[in-house]
Amino acid sequence: MKNTKKETTIYDIAQKLNISSATVSRGLQDHPAIKKETRKKILETAIELGYRRNIIASNLRRQKTNTIGVIVHELNSNFITSVLAGIEKITTEAGYDLIIAHSYESYEKEVANATNLFHKRVDGLIASLALNTTNLNHYKQYHDKHIPVIFFDRVEERSDSAKVIIDNHKCGYQATKHLIEQGCKNIVLVTASLTRNVYQQRYKGYRDALDEAGLPFSESNVLIKDLSEQCGVEAAEYILQMNPRPDGAFITNDFSAAVCMKTLKENGVNIPEDIAIVGFNNDAVGKIIEPQLTTIDYPGIDMGEIAAKSLIEQLAEDTKINQISTLVVRSELIVRGSSLKNRH
């Protein structure tokens, strides 16, 4: 039961029709220099013989793969899922295929994925950096071969690639300012490594909002964690042992915020009366937790579409003028119960 059947090639079609393989090839791709009639015959015998175009041979000849690679730092957030949907929409419209690689927030896996996609000869790359990625050497090979790379969300600001991001500084500022407006005077920030741009910017926004309101900043109010489930628990424990207790918390990830909130509640803390909480990402969990979580929303689907459009644009133009651009998509604060101290 071995696979003995040979694949049918354009030669088989050509032979059957007594024409050349060149004509078949052209006929299959709607080349204008082929008579309607012969093209029709070609298509007919193609399906008759069960022909499938050998993309590998085609890629080899054309020196292109019509494929773009995507590297994401995580998968199970609906932000990322939305981004992927946005990317997919644009790329399929433009006739590109997609290869999605997952780095699991690991620098090593990100490197492996980058070189892997490079060897697979993707025509372009869209990537979001892992949490602990600081070295970008694995993208240098792309630049050397003039393969466009676009970063989204998690970017490296020193890089001269195109980037599509949100205004994390503004978000951090808005979130913090909102807490201040609710009367908070002692606000904790729970976030991830400040080496990653998104957290660095949110941190700055947090500080700027404090400064503007004339509130003191304290190192001990900033908790650098990994934004996992465990992180939520630890953040709660830290808050519980603080003296004086903070009256607000900005936790830059909805899931961690939810876990933290839950842990605080279990220890008798009232949300938002004792501590007001703001998360980040507008994940579904924020609407499940009680009270519902105030958070920052930003449209993943737009980010994906913009990143993909931008990449395809770069692929289209031979001229590598490539004005290095940073695209910023809108974002907004969504106020819900977890932060509404003065609603009465």
Place this chain on the structure above:
Amino acid sequence: MKNTKKETTIYDIAQKLNISSATVSRGLQDHPAIKKETRKKILETAIELGYRRNIIASNLRRQKTNTIGVIVHELNSNFITSVLAGIEKITTEAGYDLIIAHSYESYEKEVANATNLFHKRVDGLIASLALNTTNLNHYKQYHDKHIPVIFFDRVEERSDSAKVIIDNHKCGYQATKHLIEQGCKNIVLVTASLTRNVYQQRYKGYRDALDEAGLPFSESNVLIKDLSEQCGVEAAEYILQMNPRPDGAFITNDFSAAVCMKTLKENGVNIPEDIAIVGFNNDAVGKIIEPQLTTIDYPGIDMGEIAAKSLIEQLAEDTKINQISTLVVRSELIVRGSSLKNRH
């Protein structure tokens, strides 16, 4: 600034060393018939010239891609993420690359992905069916070319492909029996289309548990939804208008269960006193909601590993004996607050 630099090929290496390209090719892949010394020289000049193997040419010649495709019906659940992690672990160990495609629970997208991966000439396929997929013709092309396909979780039982699943009947039975043991006598089942095996089996388990306990079955206690957020709300509304009110609910998706629970609570229903609830999947949200959600846990990572191992096994053996196997991975009921009526 056009990309003028030609790629270096094995010919360039061969020329520089005054040997043949065949020797270079063999040297690069550790062929035993190459002297240590020449191999070393080859590797050295390879990196010196910045050589990268042209996988496309290699694939064309070998008629293999060393790539396996994965089609998932969704992405943003940690079940699927775990499955992908499991698959990735095994496949990378075996030297295969992965292409992940996402069908967004859409039959059309699933078909598109299947033919796309087929044209990309993956060596094998691992897939989970979309909710409304009933026609499997898009996998026929794989069988025709003897490309192994393995289904996981969402499978078609009539198919003669290998499958790796959980015992959904047992899960449904256990969940329902647990509710009965908690004193429930009027149990609602909220689930998705019974054409999909997982929901069909869970439904049967539900019915069998009722029968065994001598409890009556009622069509009006079964709600077929799509297990979205909206579904959770609708399920709650349905339950609220039921007369008499049910005292238990088995909702075959944690997120929907959480939304439903929340909506019920908002309408004055006490969980679990008035209605006990069991979900499915052991998603993170189940530990956030209050009370925490009783659910069914099953290890995605094991499913992924098993599916991948099974596929690679099929790829290894030329002999297509291929005993059609159905592999069942363990699963278990996790009891938490949402169903514990008689904890006092």
Place this chain on the structure above:
DNA sequence: CTTCATATCGCAAACGTTTGCGTAAAAATA
């Protein structure tokens, strides 16, 4: 009836590997 433009199509090279087979040299054996 020439001349020329246009419409169709074929030739053959190229893309970069891999690999069956052959061969020369070196080593082992008789």
Place this chain on the structure above:
DNA sequence: TATTTTTACGCAAACGTTTGCGATATGAAG
């Protein structure tokens, strides 16, 4: 020393497309 085996490597075909260029036939224009 003569013969056989082993070692190490080269030749050239094959994988299936795509495409620049040339060739033929057809019709239009003069």
